[in-house]
Amino acid sequence: MDLSRPTVRLFLLIVAAALPPLVLAVIALSEPGWVSRFGAGSILLVFLFVTAAWAAVVTVIGSRGLSADVAAILELARRGRSPSGSGAADGEGAIGSPGGAYERLAIMLEERNRQIAELAGALRAAPIQSDVQEVARGTVRAAISVTRDPIWTLAVLRSPRPTALPVGIYGAEPTHVVGPDAGGNDRAPQPLSEVAGWAATMEADAPGLNAVRHGIGPWGAFVVVEVAAGDELRASLLAPWEGRTPPSGVERHLLSLLGQSAAIAIEHALLVEQLRSQTEELNRMAVIQSDFLRGVTHDLQTPLTSIRAVASELTDEPTLSDAARGDLETISHQADRLRRMVGQLLVASRLEVGELQPRQEVFRPEPIVQRTWNALRAPRPFTLDVNGIPHLAVGDPDRLEQVVWALLDNAVKYSPAGSPVRVEVCGKRGPGRELRSELGFHDDGTGMDEETLQRAFEQFYRADRARRLAPDGSGVGLYAARGLVEAMGGSIRLKSRLGHGTSVTVMLPAEALDETSTGDLALR
Numbered sequence: 001m002d003l004s005r006p007t008v009r010l011f012l013l014i015v016a017a018a019l020p021p022l023v024l025a026v027i028a029l030s031e032p033g034w035v036s037r038f039g040a041g042s043i044l045l046v047f048l049f050v051t052a053a054w055a056a057v058v059t060v061i062g063s064r065g066l067s068a069d070v071a072a073i074l075e076l077a078r079r080g081r082s083p084s085g086s087g088a089a090d091g092e093g094a095i096g097s098p099g100g101a102y103e104r105l106a107i108m109l110e111e112r113n114r115q116i117a118e119l120a121g122a123l124r125a126a127p128i129q130s131d132v133q134e135v136a137r138g139t140v141r142a143a144i145s146v147t148r149d150p151i152w153t154l155a156v157l158r159s160p161r162p163t164a165l166p167v168g169i170y171g172a173e174p175t176h177v178v179g180p181d182a183g184g185n186d187r188a189p190q191p192l193s194e195v196a197g198w199a200a201t202m203e204a205d206a207p208g209l210n211a212v213r214h215g216i217g218p219w220g221a222f223v224v225v226e227v228a229a230g231d232e233l234r235a236s237l238l239a240p241w242e243g244r245t246p247p248s249g250v251e252r253h254l255l256s257l258l259g260q261s262a263a264i265a266i267e268h269a270l271l272v273e274q275l276r277s278q279t280e281e282l283n284r285m286a287v288i289q290s291d292f293l294r295g296v297t298h299d300l301q302t303p304l305t306s307i308r309a310v311a312s313e314l315t316d317e318p319t320l321s322d323a324a325r326g327d328l329e330t331i332s333h334q335a336d337r338l339r340r341m342v343g344q345l346l347v348a349s350r351l352e353v354g355e356l357q358p359r360q361e362v363f364r365p366e367p368i369v370q371r372t373w374n375a376l377r378a379p380r381p382f383t384l385d386v387n388g389i390p391h392l393a394v395g396d397p398d399r400l401e402q403v404v405w406a407l408l409d410n411a412v413k414y415s416p417a418g419s420p421v422r423v424e425v426c427g428k429r430g431p432g433r434e435l436r437s438e439l440g441f442h443d444d445g446t447g448m449d450e451e452t453l454q455r456a457f458e459q460f461y462r463a464d465r466a467r468r469l470a471p472d473g474s475g476v477g478l479y480a481a482r483g484l485v486e487a488m489g490g491s492i493r494l495k496s497r498l499g500h501g502t503s504v505t506v507m508l509p510a511e512a513l514d515e516t517s518t519g520d521l522a523l524r
Contacts, residue, residue, distance in 0.1 A: 139262035155196035160232030358396035389427030390513035395488035415445030
């Protein structure tokens with residue numbers, strides 16, 4: 001029996017305290033004559049006195065021996081220390097002692113918490129918008145930071161975008177590579193080695209954790225962490241592991257998380273790089289398209305102007321027949337129409353590159369509306385109403401004429417022959433009491449469905465119904481109109497319902513009309 005154990009000593013003390021009273025009880029019961037001689041009450045009183053006295057003696061003696069054990073147990077519960085003493089020499093933190101196990105467990109938990117926190121920080125700080133090769137090196141730095149092991153490298157075996165992420169070995173920092181392909185490029189990775197190829201084919205040594213492998217080969221022991229995303233990206237984080245025990249299950253799970261975070265960071269960086277290159281290509285194509293439109297429109301303006309001028313001159317010839325004169329008027333009208341369409345294309349191209357700078361003048365908008373309607377020569381009823389606060393619009397009258405022409409032309413093209421077109425010019429106060437000029441264009445045409453209404457201002461967009469009604473449309477009229485109005489500091493609003501016509505409202509800044517204004521403004 002091991003008397004150094006506190007539980008054994010406590011058991012012996014209880015036996016010593018209980019044994020004498022039991023012996024006295026047995027003796028008293030085995031001799032009935034004592035009971036008749038002294039009386040049952042006297043014998044019971046003596047028994048209780050002897051028992052109490054013996055218990056007191058045992059308690060005093062036993063407490064001295066157990067006090068150290070009780071104090072040690074309390075100290076162990078409070079501090080997790082070894083009960084054999086308070087110093088390292090006496091067993092504190094020693095292997096096999098309770099205190100040493102607790103301390104080792106606390107240190108391991110603290111280290112795991114640090115690693116998980118650093119891994120989470122590396123995920124948050126992953127520079128996915130940086131150069132993809134820098135992101136690859138960042139994953140190596142994250143592995144070094146999490147494991148506190150400076151020997152990690154990243155072997156990229158297959159890349160979905162070799163121009164952005166070449167195949168090779170990446171360290172924590174760029175390495176100066178000189179070769180027939182690298183040419184002294186600090187950003188180029190090291191060439192793939194035989195170790196990387198061997199590590200990629202290493203078989204799993206732990207069930208359920210194929211992403212983290214430990215193996216020994218011709219080059220020594222290595223730990224391989226798989227970094228994979230989809231079918232295109234194949235890479236591995238490598239670290240020599242010579243002279244060390246294989247990673248534990250907890251360490252393998254942590255390394256697996258590290259590999260997943262590296263794959264996510266690299267995949268996101270590749271997607272950002274792809275999006276950036278596609279955006280640059282689209283911007284380049286948009287510039288080419290804009291340059292082409294500007295060139296074509298400029299080249300078309302001159303011959304159209306010449307056709308219009310020649311047709312006007314020939315119309316004045318007195319010897320022309322009425323039929324020929326009518327044909328020349330048609331040519332002149334169509335040349336004007338083409339010139340306006342070319343002007344819309346030119347406006348659209350200038351809006352895209354931000355080169356449109358309208359003038360700021362004050363003018364009356366109703367003469368512009370009437371003049372534009374007359375130029376359209378549409379055989380249908382037309383009304384122009386002017387009401388509200390007398391005012392002068394603020395903007396570019398030439399640009400407003402382009403807007404009015406586009407809106408009236410749409411009203412004519414997409415409404416039945418003979419149906420009326422109405423325009424209302426009204427001066428109103430806005431929410432901030434500012435004066436504005438509102439031009440409302442109304443027709444009884446086919447109207448628009450919900451999708452067409454939402455996309456009406458998109459460049460080159462034309463609904464199927466619009467293509468059937470007017471095959472010769474360009475799809476830039478409303479786009480250019482909105483750009484011109486907004487460039488003049490105004491806004492445009494569109495309301496329409498399928499089968500119930502369309503209403504377009506143009507709002508421009510305005511000034512109150514001075515009654516003493518000269519007739520010049522009235523005629524603009």
